[in-house]
Structure formats: structure tokens, C-alpha cells
Amino acid sequence: SAVISQKPSRDICQRGTSLTIQCQVDSQVTMMFWYRQQPGQSLTLIATANQGSEATYESGFVIDKFPISRPNLTFSTLTVSNMSPEDSSIYLCSVESGDYEQYFGPGTRLTVT
């Protein structure tokens, strides 16, 4: 199993600013994932982050808007850049364990005004 923490748990930001979300895992993992969950919606994968390589972004998400860092096997950050109200969502990170289970963090609730 894996225990994941995220910071901040929530934030209210002004449009045009950026927010960096941190994801910390209690064990070393190869793959980390970032998801977005818009209000009342299901989860959508933003990107996959492997340590030592560039993140792989899903269709509709670009690095300039959602830059990701993965400096080591237990940590990753996602930045939401130049925010607009449409970016108001819950952002979640997850990791894959060896037994094909994914473990999710508690999420970061972002409100953009």
C-alpha cells in the first residue's frame, strides 16, 4: 500500500496567478499520476509523471498550462498556471503499486475567483 499526502488541501486564488500543488508518497514509486475532477464530474487524467523523464500529457492538457516536476521517487508537483475560473477543480495525485492498485491522495480543492 501507499499513503499519499497533498498540499495545500484547498486554496482560493485570483485569476491570472499560478498555484503549485505538492504530492508526497511514503514509499518509492515509479509512476505518479495527476487527475482533475471538475465540480460534479468524474476524474480526468492530466498527465503521467515518471522520475527522470518528461511527463506525458493527455489530450487537452499542455505542459505550459500544467507543468509537472518529478525530482525523486517519492515526490511530485503540479502547477496550474495563469489560472481562470474554469480551472476551479479538485486536483488529485495517485501512484501505482506493484499489485496493480492505484492509491489516491486526498485531493487539493482549488477555487479561482
Added chain:
Amino acid sequence: DAKTTQPNSMESNEEEPVHLPCNHSTISGTDYIHWYRQLPSQGPEYVIHGLTSNVNNRMASLAIAEDRKSSTLILHRATLRDAAVYYCILRDFIAGANNLFFGTGTRLTVIP
């Protein structure tokens, strides 16, 4: 990954069994069937997964149809804590699909 179809919502009385259906008529031979659930204000959590045979764990049972085009997640005795959105997801590990594609899921309401 092949897609799944689930009812939008279901209700169950507390302490009664719940059968959550999922249709996946385009499933491939290498797709595993995974179930996750998302409790209110929390991230999703793994429930169970299987390939062909029925599976049991401490949380639930997974019944897989013989042709694998449908499956059913069974909660043997619903509690109020089981109220959540349940997602049925197909994952093709042979193709290297590590990410999860979340559909709309089934919102389970448990009535005291």
C-alpha cells in the same frame, strides 16, 4: 481502453446486499476489470479487480459473466459508510495502460 456502462444511481437499505452492475461489451481478452469507489470529499480507493474468475476480498465480491461482457460488484451487507460513487474500469496491462479511465460511475445511496 474499452468503455464501461453503469447506472447513474442506485439505492440500498442498510445491512442489505447490493449488486452494482457494469456492462463492458467491447472488453478485450487482456482487459482486467477494476472497481474503485469515491467516498464524499475523498480520493478514489481501490475495491477489487479480476480477469475471468469471480473474486472475493474483505471489501466486496466481483462476479464476472462467462463471456466477460458484464460484471457485478457485490457488497454483501451495505453500511452507511458504503455510500459512494462506484467506478467500473477496464485496464489492459498488456498494452501498458497504467492510467485509469473513470467513467461516470454509479452513485450508491444507503438508506438507514
